[in-house]
Amino acid sequence: MELDDHAEELASDLGVDRAEVLEDLERLVQYSVPVDEARSSLRRKYGGDGGGSEPTATDIADVTPDSGNVTVTGRVLTVGKRSIRYDGEDQVIREGELADGTGVIDFTAWQEFGLAEGDIVRAGNAGVREWEGEAELNLGESTTLAFEDEPLDVPYEVGGDRALADLAPGDRGRNVDVRVMEVESKVIDGRDGETEILSGVLADESTRLPFTDWDPHPELQEGGSVRIEDVYVREFRGVPSVNVSEFSLVAPLDREVAANEEARRLPIGEAVDGGGAFDVELVGNVIEVRDGSGLIQRCPDCGRVVQNGQCRSHGQVDAEDDMRVKAILDDGTGTATAVLDREMTEAIYGGTLEDALEAARDAMDREVVAEDIAADLVGREFRVRGTLSVDEYGANLDATAFEAVDDDPTERARALLQSAAGEPGGEA
């Protein structure tokens, strides 16, 4: 076989320019490198595979982070566009999911292959990398991508339409039909200086989620029902957040999307293990009122809680009085700290901030306020609604509503007896 033929074969396998391969081959041969060795060397250079031959076709279910380079054939389930900054350069990438009969894998395409939902493609020599413990395909310049005509049935839904409750961090190329519940314009100090963005809350029949629009779309108006195509989902403090970008299409709907106003009720253990949740309802007993509850002082500049008038960022400040409660809520499956704002705290205390300050002056001890609150809360059962974040500060529920549980225990006992009697080994 002539060098030319070798170059042709390599270029086709590796999906790189033939002339470039030929040039490399010639140089190696000039340096007395045997042809076979030269071919392996170029495969390593362009393919990163290290092996001597083109990767054989692999089932998607068998692709692991250690697979090296693979060749897979699958159907594009979803595809979304995103702009990333890599080595100081903005680059538009496509991300989505590819499936065959055995499984689904995420992919990132670093160049424009013209992928569309439903396409059946053979990706030759696709790189595999590990992302958050899972294998992911990298389609780049060394990948040969061919569109196939053979139909391929996959047991997965093609297309990115999803209910909000089904979105998870890491999802790309999703389409949602939603109602805009809240929206506000903000100026942030982004990577290109001051940038205007929108943030707020979206809702559909399934749930509500926060969103950020990095390229403000005027169609996102409070109360409006819209279809947003090509969003991606990121995690922010343990909560999935919908990201709308310059590539997203926002179109008004001629119907009103029903918005779920109910918070999801979850056992505390499940909510915490899930890594956080937007707008949930947790029910449990307050088993402790933590330090830093009752009368507190905040920095007038940054709002942080300060000790002895000393702010971590601003030094000695003229601290402002405030009230809050940090209550440990526990239902026997898990535990989280419910953080209640001044309004809720005043309602529990049964007095205003001024009343609390007066009580503290009379007792010559600010702790009396927290003690009073603890006496009212500890041991009792409460229903708390809010957003749960789980991070290095622990599991915290930023409460929007806090109320004592007043269901009838007899009803609960009856329901439980019925379900227990239905189980195997249940009451005869």
Added chain:
Amino acid sequence: MSSIPTREVARRAFATEFNDAGYTFKESDDDRAPLYALLPTGARANRVFVVGTLMETEDVGDESEYWRGRIVDPTGTFFTYAGQYQPEAAAALRELETPTFVAIVGKPRTYETDEGDVRVSLRPESITVVDQATRDRWVVETAERTIERIGAFDPETSEYAMMAGEQYDLPVETYRDQAIAALESLEDGESAEAPTADAAD
């Protein structure tokens, strides 16, 4: 993520199961590693939450105050002890009129009697007065958690169920029957009637 600070959940268990949880263990050699009592239904308990009727309090200390409280639930009696290192709980036991409904958050502790029996008691972190509805809801919730634990009791898959099989020779069905009986006592409207306290002392 190991950087997330975790707090031990407060287990719900009825008095009979709690009093059977005489085996304690640690899961690391660290001096500050949490101490767990092994519940016979196959869970580890570093902390428990109890609501019941405080029946009697007594200062059983010699030189300094050491208060003992007896708290009953539909299945039996919890004993709690508070001394100088639990000043708030000790003050509560000193001052509370009995009988009254109380909620106690505490840690299981064991001691061995001269006869070699292991007794389990509750070292309180807090004792607060609550109303009867809170007590009744605790009974329901504790029954629910107990039944859940028994449902998941499988020595093949649960480390603590296996440990319970090794350490105790106690059929878990007993605790299920007691949980059911506790629920029935609420349904029959007997919730206000406290059962006779155990003779165990």
